[in-house]
Amino acid sequence: MTKLLKVLLVWFAAGVSVQLGAQVTSDDLLNAAKEPQNWLTYSGTYMSQRYSTLSQITPENVKNLSLAWVWQNRSLELFEATPLVVNGVMYTVQPPNTVVALDAKTGRVYWTYEYDPSPNSRACCGWVNRGLAILGNTLFMGTLDQRFLAIDAKTGHLLWSTQPEDVPSFERGYSYTVAPLVVKDKVIVSSAGG
């Protein structure tokens, strides 16, 4: 038996539980202020003040901040997404609709999920996206061509994709650029444009 197989079998035999549990529960979202190391919704908490209670950076020392890392975006569109941060992994959107998971400490990319919206999408003010929502291990994103996607937060695989009915078509200039919001077991998203 190969060494690799042995190492992993020990893992399984030892009953090391595979954590299939949800990473982010709706209670976590409700109490987001209690985990300031994370950023679980677009505006931080349901209070939507976008204020972090982390205390390492202060008005006094802010002038000493220096560059920690750079991640090169492969798009010339504007960045308008506020990244989510969950247990050290940062999730953001490279415009228009490419989702990226980075190591928040170093900026290194774990995975990239590319979605190319229809070239006929017509957003009023640039091919932008404002970000994601997360529940469990699932990320949610609305796209410029009015699709709504669920993506596995660990691997970047598409879980499902839907075209909500009763919304005006992207061909008429409607799009999803807003970051969705999870409330309990529902995801709220709205389209804009026209």
Place this chain on the structure above:
Amino acid sequence: MAAIWALRRSISLSQYLSTAKRSKKRLYIIYAALAVWPLAPLSAQRGNTGRDPHEVQTGSEVFNSICTICHGQEGNQVPGIDLAHGTFHFAKTDQDLIHIIRNGIPGTEMPANNMSEASAAAVVSYLHQMAADNADNTITNGNPDHGKALYQSLGCAKCHRMGEVGSRLGPDLTNIGNLRRSAVLERKLLDPAKDILPENRFVTVVTQSGRTITGRLMNQDTFTVLLMDPSETLLSFDRADLKQVTIEDKSTIMPSYQGKLSNQDVSDLVTYLKQQKGVPVQ
């Protein structure tokens, strides 16, 4: 690498060492030669057609992007035409095939394809690869329900995800029916270490403090290694913090089912896997 390989062939390493001056550059060349030494013959073994695996890969990409619409992924979708077993109605030689691919068959549905001779040759290499894969393929029309039961009882989900069920450690099988041919799936079940795709490789790292972690390789570059450990936690390492990094390209945790499953079981399982065609998009 080709140059070094040629160099190895023309003079033995010891001859080379004796003539080599002790310049750093020379030594690097020797290190590089040693590094590729075991690789070259192995990569030649991979395909059983003796063709360049990179060319086969290119051919498969071209085939899957423009030929499958009519011929299907298994090459047998046009009635009466089978591109995947090495014998053809109209073609006797590789040159004939290249000609057909580039010029089509006038008066039939088979279109001319505006592609270079090299691309067409790559497609031909892939056709031969399919034939070689199919030569030892014993898959018959299986029973997908029994295949599904086997998938569950054999614990494939301990390592694989399908839809929203199962572990993310091994490759996601939600779309496997679109991605792989039956013969390739059969080989994976019987001889899993034979062909581990680069995107499916595992990595073992040993940290400076002596901790060993094996997991699925997510990403890597000159300075970093990113992986998913068996508890599905994403980890990111600086190479400087690691004593050892081993890309597992010749061994896999995927068990071999050779001798454990009957031919019929394997067919059933493969038939079930072939039905997995991705995320339903509404």
